[in-house]
Amino acid sequence: MTGLIRVLLAEDQGMVRGALASLLGLEPDIEVVGEAGDGEEAVAVAVRERPDIALLDIEMPVMDGIAAAAGIRARVPGCQVMILTTFGRPGYLRAAMEAGAVAFLVKDSPARELAAAVRRVRAGERVIDPGLAAAALSAGPNPLSPRERDVLVAAADGASIGDIAGRLHLSEGTVRNYLSSAIQKTHARNRIEAVRRAQAHGWLPGRLPGRPDGGVT
Amino acid sequence: MTGLIRVLLAEDQGMVRGALASLLGLEPDIEVVGEAGDGEEAVAVAVRERPDIALLDIEMPVMDGIAAAAGIRARVPGCQVMILTTFGRPGYLRAAMEAGAVAFLVKDSPARELAAAVRRVRAGERVIDPGLAAAALSAGPNPLSPRERDVLVAAADGASIGDIAGRLHLSEGTVRNYLSSAIQKTHARNRIEAVRRAQAHGWLPGRLPGRPDGGVT
């Protein structure tokens, strides 16, 4: 039976999730059998519903879409994972492929491509933007060590060396050294540029903070 | 005649735009009469189609949704402007109201609220999240001077004092002074925190760069 294609949709913004569901719902051969607002929920629903396809956003709270992809691949072997994300970052694409995804779409593309991609995946194809694939290959793998990443993400929200050292239980000198090597590996000229370049490449984890920074006092 | 509600939809991400259109298309009393991918296009289409309601994203390239709102209010008096944005920032809400918008929705909300909000606006109501309104009032108006904003946005992508001075045709000392006062007004401890806090409040222009930073070399 090549009946309805059963799709799970994971996306943290409720309005976008609902809108995408209605978009897919227009297709006669596609059925949205589950929705999730974060990665953990996505895995849980996938285990329960056993969809043909899981369509995952990357930037989600609690657990990002890449980790959810790996979780679903491990627990629901029959389910193909597609990534649908705002940012076409080379590092995201690479990480998605390594996590077992077979498609990588960006939200910039025209809406009609979504259903088409779902059908192509169902037919066994991979769906990846050729330009993005080239960028991912030419950019090479993530050069940052885990610790360098930690320090960069901490630096990203304005923490000083001392703050970062405290947060990561490191000495200040160590933090300086990691920051310095991260700056060099990203070919940046200071930590801000390093953070931005690492983000542009998709070298930093794609998780979303639970809630804004609350600083609105 | 209280016929179909004619809606213009402006949103830069094609897939989201199409999905929202399909969501609104499900409603029997709503018709999407135009779509736009940036603020300039939104104004042009509004002038041509004279919709009842313009539904605008804020973070768009070329011209942001706030500026587009003002343009539409000035040129198409019969058209009500609704803002639909990812970020519920107090400063955005305030700026949107000053630009003549009558509704402010965040994409986090459930999808079903969209059509409901459109109908309420059509009936003459304003639609604003009460919590967000309170935050906007308690946060007070934007304390940053235009020049302080300029310097902060330049600092946001990693430029050094010298870079900023060159870009803005100022002396380095002047840039330091603006940066310092921006840091104090935002109660931050360095420029990165200042940028982040200003962004969180919605005190920086909500435009999107034409394309990423190209640094993927």
Next chain:
DNA sequence: TGCCGCCTCTGACAAATGTCACCGCCGATC
């Protein structure tokens, strides 16, 4: 076994950053 990369740390140094006090010029407002 040796080599390599990563982790952690120290100490010293130059350069960039942030602060402060102060200057004059303009335009708006009381």
Next chain:
DNA sequence: GATCGGCGGTGACATTTGTCAGAGGCGGCA
């Protein structure tokens, strides 16, 4: 006419940041 805020600038100063050259320890791999 005076006052105030914004704009643009200078010079001096303390602090922070970024760099470099080391050091030892760990685990993997040839």
